Amino acid sequence: MSQTEADTSVEEVIATATGIEAGEYEDDTPLGSEGLDLDSIAVIEVVEIIEMEHDISIPDEKLEELETVGDLKELVQQKLRA
Numbered sequence: 001m002s003q004t005e006a007d008t009s010v011e012e013v014i015a016t017a018t019g020i021e022a023g024e025y026e027d028d029t030p031l032g033s034e035g036l037d038l039d040s041i042a043v044i045e046v047v048e049i050i051e052m053e054h055d056i057s058i059p060d061e062k063l064e065e066l067e068t069v070g071d072l073k074e075l076v077q078q079k080l081r082a
Contacts, residue, residue, distance in 0.1 A: 001054070001080055003077055006054075006073065006076050006077050006080055007073050007077075008022075009050065009053060009054070009076070010050060010069070010072055010073050010076055013046050013049045013050055013053070014036065014046060014069065016049075017038070017042060017045065017046050017049075018036050018037070018038065018042075020036060025069060026069070027068065027069050027070030027073065028068050028069075028070055029068060029069050030067060030068055031043055031066060031067065031068060031069065031071075031072065032067075035068070035069075036069070040063075043063060043066060044063065046072075047063060047066075047072075050072075050076055054076070054079070054080060056076070056079040056080060056082075057079070058075060058076075058079060062075060
């Protein structure tokens with residue numbers, strides 16, 4: 001899967017979870033209240049959907065490091081390359 005495909009997949013999951021389309025935010029948009037307004041449970045749900053769609057596993061400790069949309073995209077790309 002290419003980087004663009006992985007990014008698009010993350011954006012689609014975010015759109016489903018939040019109703020916010022990809023063009024309405026940037027990679028540096030925070031996942032939390034300063035940006036997409038995802039609480040910790042919502043971030044977990046987004047990550048679980050991504051894990052199921054791509055057959056990857058993201059450790060819980062990595063979730064704590066996620067601050068922006070770009071962080072999430074990069075983490076997914078790393079897991080897909082592994």
